[in-house]
Amino acid sequence: MSRIKNEIMFVIITAFLSMMVFGNVDFQTQKVSSKTNLATPLPQSSSNSNTQALPVSLGPSVIIGNGNISATAIDHNTGRIYAIYYKTENNITNLYLAHSNDNGKTFSPAGRVNDVVGDASADDYSPPVIKVASNGDVYVSWIYTDYANKWMHRFAYGYATIRVAHSSDGGQTFGKAAHVDTEEYGTWAQYAHDIGISPDGKIAYVAWINSNGAGKEPNFNDVVMVAKSTDSAKTFGKAVPVDGQHTACSC
16 A cells, blocks of 8 residues: 555656646746737847847938038037038039038038149049048048149059148138149059048048059059158158058059
8 A cells, every 4th residue: 555655646746747847838938929929029049149130210311412422520529420522513523521510410511622623533442531630620631633644644544642631620611732742653543542630630641552553554563652741731741652562452
């Protein structure tokens, strides 16, 4: 009798434990199922547990101008947003700047950046660059390619130079643009140019990949170049090569 009682107790305990375990699983499954019915997607598995797709809400788009090849920058001290773009009319290209003080909801009327009318080239391979110094000064650089006969005799695809203009009044007005001259290197194009500005806005660096196109048969030995200004981009010193072995690639 004792053995039979023990066997009966074993069956009862086993059945009770099974009900608890499977009941718990069923309960958890029901909870997940009920959540699923609320049309709330479950997080997808990922190798990075911190990565989740979050909804993004963007405001309505704003039309600034009917130009092309644009660039933007933000003054992190004031929140002002700057936008620059090329505009070509009657085969004359200029560079324009507009700004927004309300997080991009509206923009000011655009003003011309280049002081000489037509002194810009809207080339896809090298878009304009705009940078804001810590003191709020605005620097803009762009490319101008001259196809005049005096250059075409020397350079197979014209002669390209970088222009840099500086504004100390929040982009309202710009001074005369400086020319970063690289004639001695046989320049016909500059790729991937960029600007670096000191915190006080006085020193400016321009770096780019220089393509040598001297003569009717271009020489594609590209080189990284840098030029420096110590007078807020009024003038630039002689451009110097960074990569003396000409191993840069403009592609």
